Amino acid sequence: MSRRGLDFWYRLGRLLARILIPTFGRIEVVGRENVPPYGPLIIAPNHQSNADPGVLVYAISRPLWWMAKRELFSxxxxxxxxxxxxVHPIDxxxxxxxxxxxxxxxxAADRALVLFPQxxxxxxxxTEGSDGATYxxxxSGAPILPVAITGTERIRGVAKIAFHFQRLRVVIGEPFTLPVMEGRLEREVLHSLTDQVMERIAALLPPEYRGxxxxPKTGRTAS
Structure with missing residues (x-):
């Protein structure tokens, strides 16, 4: 597929998200000003439901790239x-x-890549984060943008969205970078940095969502 074709389908999907989400839900987006307008970026949201990608497309104006389990490409x-x-497949x-x-x-192409750390x-x-996004x-040295999504966990299907307006909220935190580390990454260090990423997301969520x-003793750093 040509790049023009890719851009067309993405723009169409973004248009649909911007029409359908406020039509079938009440959405609030906080912190849009924290999204860097250009340059490499890892967007790290919590993951509540299959509706999260559409909500992110609505909330973030930059074109987004994704990774998803290979089974979805069968x-x-x-x-x-x-x-x-x-979307690119991953095992x-x-x-x-x-x-x-x-x-x-x-x-490296200065794109914004969405990686769900969980x-x-x-x-x-x-739940406990996995280390892929941290690695x-x-x-890459790319900054990480923590994002908190609430409300999508109540979405179970199109019919329920249509008849029960959901209150959705997206809070976009400030971007940050992890320390530069040379050589082989020890597993314990990687786990600790993953917990730091997750704690940034947790800080944007209401207490009942932080899991x-x-x-004060959180994730694997407490074990």
């Missing part, structure tokens, strides 16, 4: 549209070197 038609809206075993290289190239959905409260941030990052 159907050729689905794979076509996933790639058309800037969830943590050893997908091709996908990691793609992420590095995406950031690695999977956790409706209602934060990519360390290797394992709710107290």
């Amino acid at each position: 159907n050729p038609l689905n794979a076509y549209f996933m790639r058309a809206v800037h 969830r075993d943590g050893r997908d070197l091709e996908a990691l290289a793609w992420a590095q190239e995406t950031l 690695g999977t959905r956790s409706p209602g409260a934060l 990519i941030a360390l290797r 394992v990052y709710a107290g």
Whole structure:
């Protein structure tokens, strides 16, 4: 697919998100001014539901690139549209070197890459973060933009959205960078930095959404 074709489908998806989300929900976005207008960026949100990507497209004006589990690309038609809206497949075993290289190239091209640090959905409260987003941030040097999403955990289908207006809220924090680290990354260091990323997200969430990052002893750093 040509770059023009990719841009068309992404713009169409963004237009639909900006029409449908405020039509079927009441959405508040806080902190849009914190989004850098250009340059490499890792967007790190909590992950409540399958509605989160559409909400992020609505909330953040920059074009977004994504990574998603390879199983979603098994159907050729689905794979076509996933790639058309800037989504790249990744194996969830943590050893997908091709996908990691793609992420590095995406950031080197000054794009905004969305990485859900939890690695999977956790409706209602934060669970322990995985290290993939942290690893990519360390290797690329790209700043991280923490984002907190609430309300999407109550979305269970189009019919429910249409008949029950959901209150959605997106809080965009200030970007930050991880310390520069040379050489081999020790697992304990990587875990600790991942917890720091998760704590930045937790700080933007209401207390009841913070889960394992709710107290002063949080995540794996407390174990």
